[in-house]
Amino acid sequence: MSGPLLELRDVSRRFGAFVAVDGVDLDVAAGSIHAVIGPNGAGKSTLFRLITGILRPSEGSIRFSGEDITGRRTHAIARRGLGQSFQITSLFPRLTALENVQAAIVTRRRRASDFATWFHWSTGSEALDLLNRVGLTGGAATPAQALSHGDQRALEVAVALATRPRMLLLDEPTAGMSPFETERMVELVGRIRSEEELTVLFSEHDMDVVFGISDRVTVMAEGRVIADGPAQQVRDDEAVMAVYLGSDE
Ligand SMILES: Nc1ncnc2c1ncn2[C@@H]1O[C@H](COP(=O)(O)OP(=O)(O)OP(=O)(O)O)[C@@H](O)[C@H]1O
Ligand SMILES: [Mg+2]
Numbered sequence: 225m226s227g228p229l230l231e232l233r234d235v236s237r238r239f240g241a242f243v244a245v246d247g248v249d250l251d252v253a254a255g256s257i258h259a260v261i262g263p264n265g266a267g268k269s270t271l272f273r274l275i276t277g278i279l280r281p282s283e284g285s286i287r288f289s290g291e292d293i294t295g296r297r298t299h300a301i302a303r304r305g306l307g308q309s310f311q312i313t314s315l316f317p318r319l320t321a322l323e324n325v326q327a328a329i330v331t332r333r334r335r336a337s338d339f340a341t342w343f344h345w346s347t348g349s350e351a352l353d354l355l356n357r358v359g360l361t362g363g364a365a366t367p368a369q370a371l372s373h374g375d376q377r378a379l380e381v382a383v384a385l386a387t388r389p390r391m392l393l394l395d396e397p398t399a400g401m402s403p404f405e406t407e408r409m410v411e412l413v414g415r416i417r418s419e420e421e422l423t424v425l426f427s428e429h430d431m432d433v434v435f436g437i438s439d440r441v442t443v444m445a446e447g448r449v450i451a452d453g454p455a456q457q458v459r460d461d462e463a464v465m466a467v468y469l470g471s472d473e
Contacts, residue, residue, distance in 0.1 A: 227290065229254040229391060229423050230275065230306075235284030236447075237270055244270040246447035248284070252391070252425050252440075257417055259434045259455075260427045262444035263467060268427040271444070272395050275425075276308050277301040289390065307389025314380065317369035321360055321379050324368050325351035328386035354382045357419070358412055374405030378412060385416065392416070394426035398433055406430060410437055431468075435459055443467065 228251035237245040245267045252258045260268050273279040275286060277298040285294045293301050302308070315324050326347040355361050358378040363371055368379060377397060384392055397413065398406040410433055417424055428434050434441060434455070441458040443451040451461045458464055 228252055229289055230425065231287040232271075232275070233285045233287075235271070235274060235281045235286060237267075237274055237279060238282045243447050245274060245281075248444070248447075248449055250442055250449070250452075252423060254390075254423050255417075255421060256439040257413070257424045257426075257437050259438040259441045260425065260444060261429070261431075261434055261441060262450075265446075266444040267447040268444055269395055272308070272393055272425075272427065275301075276306060276393060302387055302389075305388070305390035306393065307384035307387045307391065308393040308395075315368040315376060315383065318367055320365050320367055321355060321371060321375075321382075322348070322351050322364040324379060325354050325382050325386050328383045332387050351386070354385055355379075357385070357416065358382045359408065372405075374401050374408060377401065377405075377409060381412060381416070385420070389422065391423040391425060394424065396427055396429065398428065398430055406433060409433075413437060 230250070230252040232248055232250040235245060235248045236243060248271060260271065262268055270279065274281050277293070277296050277300070280295045285292060287293065288301070288304055288306060291304065293304065316327065319327065329347040329350055352361065352364060355364050358381050360375060360378055360382065363375055368376060371379060381392070381394070381397070394413070398409050401409060413424060413426070414437055416422055438455045440453065441455050442449055443458060443464050445467050450467065451458050451464045
């Protein structure tokens with residue numbers, strides 16, 4: 225494998241005078257599970273929005289699979305194989321779990337003719353298979369809004385997988401989850417990575433999750449990268465510990 229799958233160089237994003245992301249360099253190796261951690265407001269979600277094209281960087285460049293995707297639109301980036309799931313849920317609340325996945329499959333195929341009929345016969349089994357993989361078969365006919373929080377997040381992963389991404393971006397996949405649901409999400413991320421040869425980039429506050437599954441960890445504070453390396457090395461980094469213990473440096 226030559227070069228990282230995702231490569232950020234000196235990426236910044238300003239909102240007025242405020243610098244939310246400040247000169248970030250990031251290399252994500254193909255096939256790795258890579259965590260971005262840092263205190264609230266560190267710039268993690270903003271960084272993810274820059275990667276997925278929801279926001280444009282003020283400066284810097286982003287390459288995915290060797291191709292410059294800086295400033296490209298979200299759907300163009302998604303088509304190149306960057307799937308995503310957000311800190312804030314992005315499901316269609318009234319559609320069933322199955323229909324949410326079917327909608328994502330349709331988007332991938334981008335086919336519009338005879339939509340209603342085609343939607344149901346051609347996407348059903350693939351969608352069920354995806355629900356099965358994230359452990360949601362039982363909830364297939366349940367509207368997304370009626371699923372438990374943990375099941376909604378699992379459904380989001382199924383929706384992201386429906387686009388057949390090469391990289392999955394998960395912004396706080398375990399936010400608001402019970403310990404049981406967290407355990408299930410960790411198991412799910414590990415399993416899909418090995419089954420699909422996916423690269424996973426995720427942000428996370430739960431350090432047990434981070435150091436339980438990550439190969440590499442990047443630490444952000446106030447928009448900057450303050451540490452980056454193999455998980456073990458970052459865990460032993462004093463500057464990182466200082467950030468999490470609440471001291472200044
Ligand atoms: N659209 C925006 N306009 C102005 N400021 C913004 C905007 N988006 C984010 N910010 C600011 O940028 C900073 C970084 O926010 P961001 O959401 O990226 O942090 P985060 O690391 O994801 O935090 P959390 O762990 O709480 O999710 C915050 O101070 C936030 O208020
Ligand atoms: Mg965030």
